[in-house]
Amino acid sequence: MTLSALPAGALALALLSHATVSAMPEQPHALTLDVHVHDGTVEIRLIGHSPRAQAVSYALEVTGQSTSRHRGATxxxxxxxxxLSTMRTNVGADWCVRLAAEEEGRAPYEITRGPCAAG
Structure with missing residues (x-):
C-alpha cells in the first residue's frame, strides 16, 4: 500500500511520525552578574531571576588587590x-569576577567578568 492510498487521517499521522520536532529554546540562566568599575573600585551584584520558582546555589569570587568569596543557596x-549578593572591592589592572552556579535541572555553569575573561 502506498501513502497516497491511505485515508487522509492516516496519511497525516504517517507524515507526522517522520517529522522531527525542534527543541524549545533554552531559557536564560537564572543567575547573572551586574558589574560596574569606577575609579579603581569594582562593584558586583549577583542577580537572581527565574520564570519559575527554583533552588539555586552559587560561589562568587572576586580577585584584585585582595580576594573575596561568597557562597550561598536560596x-x-x-x-x-x-x-542575592553585593560585593565591592578596590582593584588594580588585574581583577576577576567568577561565578560558579547551579540550578535545578540544568548543568552547572560559570560566568566570568573582568580582564580574566580574556585569558
Missing part, C-alpha cells in the same frame, strides 16, 4: 528579580 520566587 530558592528564587517565580518572575521576581532579587539581588
Amino acid at each position: 530558592t528564587l520566587a517565580a518572575d521576581t528579580r532579587a539581588v
Whole structure:
C-alpha cells in the first residue's frame, strides 16, 4: 500500500511520525552578574531571576588587590528579580569576577567578568 492510498487521517499521522520536532529554546540562566568599575573600585551584584520558582546555589569570587568569596543557596520566587549578593572591592589592572552556579535541572555553569575573561 502506498501513502497516497491511505485515508487522509492516516496519511497525516504517517507524515507526522517522520517529522522531527525542534527543541524549545533554552531559557536564560537564572543567575547573572551586574558589574560596574569606577575609579579603581569594582562593584558586583549577583542577580537572581527565574520564570519559575527554583533552588539555586552559587560561589562568587572576586580577585584584585585582595580576594573575596561568597557562597550561598536560596530558592528564587517565580518572575521576581532579587539581588542575592553585593560585593565591592578596590582593584588594580588585574581583577576577576567568577561565578560558579547551579540550578535545578540544568548543568552547572560559570560566568566570568573582568580582564580574566580574556585569558
